[in-house]
Amino acid sequence: MTQVLQAARSEFLDLFPPGAELTRLAGNFTWTEGPVWIPARGCVVFSDVRQNRTWRWTPGRGLEEEMNPSHHQNGHCLDAQGRLVACSHGERAVLRQEEDGHWTTLASEWRGQHLNSPNDVALHPDGSLWFTDPTYGIDKPEEGYGGEMEQPGRYVYRIAPDGTLSCPIVDRHKPNGLAFASATELLLADTGDDAATHLYRIDGDRAAYMRQAFRVDQGKTDGLRVDAAGRIWSSAGDGVHVLTADGEELGRILVPETVANLCFGGKDGTELFITATTGLYHFPTRVQGQSWSFS
Ligand code: MG
DSSP states (O other): OOOEESSSGOOOGGHHHOOOOOOOOOOOOOSSSEEEEEETTTTTEEETTTTTOOOOOOTTTEEEEEEOOSSSSSEEOOOOTTEEEEEEEETEEEEEEESSSSSEEEOOTTEEEOOOOOOOEEOOOSOOOOEEOOOOHOOOGSSSOOOOOOOOSEEEEHHHHHSOEEEEEEOOOOEEEEEETTTTTEEEEEOOOOOOOOEEEEEEEEEEEEEEEEEEEESSOOOOBBBBHHHHEEETTTTTEEEEETTEEEEEOSSOOOOEEEEETTTSEEEEEETTTTTEEEEEEESSSSOOOOO
C-alpha cells in the first residue's frame, strides 16, 4: 500500500492525527474546483466547472446538487460577513449570494470592458476581495460560454469594502489561485509558463512584487490555502504539498488524481477538503485553516 503522507521533514507528521486516512467522499465529476466550507450551513460547496454545476457535501447527508446550471462557477470564498462569493466563468463576473439565495454582481467590467473569466477569489482582512482573471473560461469551450478577450491582459483585481474596483497586479501571465499569508503578503499562483507561486507585498489597494515564493515539482499550483500558523497548503499534480511560510517543503499528501484546489472546514476547521479532477476527497489534520471571515 502506498503511503498517503510523504514527509520531507519529520515534524510534518505531527500535523495529522495518528492513522489519518484519505477518503474519497464523492466522484464522477469532470473538473472539481473552488471548495469552500460554509460554517452557517455546515457543508462544503464546490464546483464542477466543466459539468456546469456546483455541489455541496454535508456530513451525514452526503452529496447534493447546489446549482444547475452554475454558469461555470469556479473559485469561491466567504466575504467578511460569511456570505458566499463566487467566480463565474460563464457570467465573466464575481458574484455574492444574498440570504434569500439571489446573486449580486460585485464586478463584471474594468474600464468599460468585460472581465475575462474570474477564476479564484480570496478575502483580505480589511474586508476587500481579491480575484484573478485569466482566460480559461473564454478560451476553453468546456469551461464557459466562450467570448472575446476584451482586457489587455490577465490581471488581479480588488473589490474594496465599499464596492470600488481597482487593479493592483498586471505583471502575471496566468494568475490563478491566491491566498493572503498575512495582511501585507499575498501568495499568487501563476499557471502560465513559469508555473510558480509568487509573493506580493500588499498596502491598501497597492501590490508590489517581492519574489517567487515556491514552485511545486509535480504539476502546477492552482488553488492554495494558508493555515493559522502560516504554513502553505498548495495543490499539485500528485496531491497537496505543505510548505513552511518561507516556501520550504514539509511534506505532501499524495492524492491519486491531480489536485486543483482545497479548503479547510468541518466543525473545528481542521478538516481538509480536496477537489481533485473527478473526486472530492477528505483528509483530517490537527491544524486550522486561516480565516479572516466573521463566521
Ligand atoms: Mg483555479
